[in-house]
């Protein structure tokens with residue numbers, strides 16, 4: 679159902695790789711709500727993924743950009759303003775990648791070159807996007823910028839590895855830049871902390887299936903889906919949330935405020951009876 683919440687607004691959506699991507703759903707919802715958007719992703723993702731199909735559906739253009747490259751970002755904002763016919767009203771940063779996670783490096787044995795890459799791609803890129811937009815004065819007054827985060831920024835989650843540090847930095851950038859951009863141009867900047875969601879990036883996390891199940895049992899409202907995340911992002915891009923800024927907002931069915939739920943407890947009790955003589959997980963590292 680459309681409420682025309684974004685009628686006449688122009689947006690840039692980072693990170694729509696395939697139909698599972700959260701950014702894909704956000705782009706579709708933004709279009710439904712009356713916005714025009716450009717889509718962007720890395721050249722490799724554009725070759726391997728399905729971003730171009732989405733662009734056809736939304737009758738728009740894909741502009742390749744590596745979000746860690748300021749020159750690419752300059753080109754992205756300049757071209758998007760040309761294609762869309764004016765300044766930008768909203769931006770979605772939906773980008774995450776950790777070579778340490780991909781190569782299964784343990785958190786106590788990180789490769790620091792990989793860590794640099796994790797932080798640059800998953801967090802510093804957000805600063806680069808904001809700094810580029812501000813220097814070009816590319817975002818309209820009362821514009822809205824959202825980046826996607828995860829509760830591992832506040833609490834420790836097995837297997838999330840150096841992405842937890844990246845998300846903590848990402849949320850901090852939203853606050854620090856939110857102050858500057860808010861004061862100067864009334865642009866608001868927030869992060870949405872989303873439930874575990876089955877996507878290409880999500881599924882790369884060790885033990886993801888179990889994490890998904892645990893979060894589902896712990897959350898009174900259940901896990902938020904990618905579609906529900908898109909709905910929430912639309913409200914943040916709309917004029918209904920003009921004074922919401924510098925926040926990390928949980929879209930997680932209540933998970934982040936739970937300690938233990940009945941459903942999780944019951945599952946745990948079952949495990950205690952079934953697994954009474956189980957040893958360590960065979961694919962676990964000894965220091966996990």
Ligand SMILES: NC(=O)c1ccc[n+]([C@@H]2O[C@H](COP(=O)([O-])OP(=O)(O)OC[C@H]3O[C@@H](n4cnc5c(N)ncnc54)[C@H](O)[C@@H]3O)[C@@H](O)[C@H]2O)c1
Nearest residue numbers: 693695699700723745773774826827874875877878879880
């Ligand atoms: N899936 C989950 O469980 C979950 C939960 C909470 C938050 N998030 C966050 O949501 C966001 C989107 O992830 P997703 O789950 O939709 O997975 P996804 O794999 O569909 O999206 C990740 C995107 O990041 C892009 N990307 C990687 N490096 C890039 C770079 N250098 N420049 C530009 N783009 C780059 C990828 O091409 C891809 O499109 C990420 O920030 C992720 O951490 C995901």
